Amino acid sequence: MTTQTETPLDAMPNEDLQRLVEFAQLVTAGRDAMSDEIVTRLAGAMSEGLTLLDRLTRNEGLMHLLKVLDRQDTQHLLIALSEAIHAASQEIPAAPPATGGLGCMLRVARDPGTQEGLRLLSVFGKHLSHSMREQHRRGG
Amino acid sequence: MRILVVGGGTGGTIVANNLARRLSAEIRARKVRLTMLSASDKHMYQPGLLYVAFGQMTPDQLYRDQASLLEGSIDFHVDPVEQFHLDQNKVITKSGKTYEYDILVMATGSRIVPEEIPGMAEGAETFYTEASAVKMFKRLREIQEGTVAVVVGVPHKCPIAPVELVFGLHDYFKARGIRDKIKIKYHYPIGRIHTIKEVAIWAEPEFKRMGIEYETLFNVSEVDVENKVVRSEEGTETPYEMLIAIPPHRGMEVIEQNNLGEGGWIPTDRFKLTMNGHDNVYVVGDTTNLPVSKTGSAAHFEAEVVSENIASIIKIGTPVRDYDGKVYCFIETGHDSATYAMFNYQNPPDLKPPSKPMHWFKMAYNQMYWTSVRGLL
Numbered sequence: 001m002t003t004q005t006e007t008p009l010d011a012m013p014n015e016d017l018q019r020l021v022e023f024a025q026l027v028t029a030g031r032d033a034m035s036d037e038i039v040t041r042l043a044g045a046m047s048e049g050l051t052l053l054d055r056l057t058r059n060e061g062l063m064h065l066l067k068v069l070d071r072q073d074t075q076h077l078l079i080a081l082s083e084a085i086h087a088a089s090q091e092i093p094a095a096p097p098a099t100g101g102l103g104c105m106l107r108v109a110r111d112p113g114t115q116e117g118l119r120l121l122s123v124f125g126k127h128l129s130h131s132m133r134e135q136h137r138r139g140g
Numbered sequence: 141m142r143i144l145v146v147g148g149g150t151g152g153t154i155v156a157n158n159l160a161r162r163l164s165a166e167i168r169a170r171k172v173r174l175t176m177l178s179a180s181d182k183h184m185y186q187p188g189l190l191y192v193a194f195g196q197m198t199p200d201q202l203y204r205d206q207a208s209l210l211e212g213s214i215d216f217h218v219d220p221v222e223q224f225h226l227d228q229n230k231v232i233t234k235s236g237k238t239y240e241y242d243i244l245v246m247a248t249g250s251r252i253v254p255e256e257i258p259g260m261a262e263g264a265e266t267f268y269t270e271a272s273a274v275k276m277f278k279r280l281r282e283i284q285e286g287t288v289a290v291v292v293g294v295p296h297k298c299p300i301a302p303v304e305l306v307f308g309l310h311d312y313f314k315a316r317g318i319r320d321k322i323k324i325k326y327h328y329p330i331g332r333i334h335t336i337k338e339v340a341i342w343a344e345p346e347f348k349r350m351g352i353e354y355e356t357l358f359n360v361s362e363v364d365v366e367n368k369v370v371r372s373e374e375g376t377e378t379p380y381e382m383l384i385a386i387p388p389h390r391g392m393e394v395i396e397q398n399n400l401g402e403g404g405w406i407p408t409d410r411f412k413l414t415m416n417g418h419d420n421v422y423v424v425g426d427t428t429n430l431p432v433s434k435t436g437s438a439a440h441f442e443a444e445v446v447s448e449n450i451a452s453i454i455k456i457g458t459p460v461r462d463y464d465g466k467v468y469c470f471i472e473t474g475h476d477s478a479t480y481a482m483f484n485y486q487n488p489p490d491l492k493p494p495s496k497p498m499h500w501f502k503m504a505y506n507q508m509y510w511t512s513v514r515g516l517l
């Protein structure tokens with residue numbers, strides 16, 4: 001007389017078994033499709049990617065920049081910057097070429113837009129110089 | 141605190157990068173200065189040479205610029221050390237410069253000395269340098285029939301290399317369709333086919349399955365290039381068509397010239413990894429005289445212990461870890477399967493059956509190595 005031992009597979013519904021078979025086929029197909037070259041290329045990309053990620057996450061300046069960019073007011077500045085890039089890219093090609101000379105310089109200097117632009121640059125320059133002096137003083 | 145790393149191979153590079161990461165605040169505050177002196181501006185992935193010898197990699201794939209692998213805070217110079225004055229805590233380099241240190245890390249590596257066996261340098265192929273690996277591949281492509289003999293000098297780097305070579309030869313000739321015309325004969329200097337008992341027990345049936353002949357207790361005494369015969373000190377000989385040698389190794393000449401260790405191997409504390417008699421001198425990788433394999437993985441695990449201990453000495457005044465003798469070796473069992481051996485001072489390796497995923501793991505590691513020496517893995 002023979003006795004049958006029930007295995008966990010016997011207790012499985014047929015559909016589940018079928019899914020297991022399909023999964024095994026998928027793994028086998030993936031394995032057969034792989035080659036040493038594919039593994040080498042993937043691992044190479046992963047290696048370089050990890051190195052890049054490591055450099056980025058340990059870059060103090062970049063991390064500080066990300067923190068600043070996360071702030072609401074900076075996001076407004078970023079939106080304004082992107083709109084300015086868009087507007088400038090349309091305005092500059094359409095503008096007539098500069099004629100040169102003192103008269104032209106005077107006209108540009110009298111333009112309120114030029115004055116606002118200069119003010120923006122000087123405010124940015126003032127804070128940049130101040131921060132660099134501070135970092136140098138702290139031994140950074 | 142001045143830390144000086146001598147040697148830009150696997151061990152030295154990992155120590156320097158790990159220290160640069162662990163001590164970044166101290167380096168920025170100019171409390172620590174980290175300097176590396178190396179003989180070359182290039183870094184070679186040495187295990188790749190075996191792939192070059194079988195035409196599976198080209199030499200250019202094995203190199204990176206050393207500077208590109210180092211953290212920016214490391215002061216790197218291509219200027220090999222010629223004199224060590226350990227009693228004065230200073231070294232003098234080839235360019236004549238003097239570098240003083242508070243902590244010294246010696247990671248000078250090892251070299252092949254085939255010239256110590258008569259005829260080996262002229263008569264045997266090998267794969268321990270770029271040029272010799274390329275030459276060996278060209279010879280492998282030419283051979284059509286006859287005996288390919290493999291001989292092993294001692295001591296040598298990478299203990300697994302002889303069996304990997306034999307498995308590779310079997311698969312290479314099989315792929316060329318001439319395996320039945322080639323007799324592979326393996327010779328090993330001790331009374332079994334591998335120095336690690338567990339590897340010998342595992343490899344013997346594999347050799348039989350592949351039809352590889354072997355002779356143990358064969359210490360090469362000379363290579364008779366003219367008659368194509370390799371002879372042993374035990375009095376036996378093997379005629380060959382092609383001879384492949386794992387040449388004997390020594391530590392670097394500069395170690396011997398400065399009387400720092402017999403054979404170029406520096407006497408090293410097996411747990412602390414300090415040079416015997418010099419608590420501020422650490423030794424990693426092939427340079428040690430430790431009873432562990434001379435492999436990149438041993439250098440890696442040693443480097444982690446050394447860098448952690450140096451950093452903790454600077455931060456809290458005491459080392460925190462001992463080296464447990466850990467070694468992890470991939471074993472390529474042909475061109476599409478592999479296994480691995482992991483062991484330490486206490487535990488012997490327990491080899492698993494070879495598999496294709498393990499071979500891919502090794503293929504992947506060949507690329508991930510660069511992440512590893514940067515101190516990331």
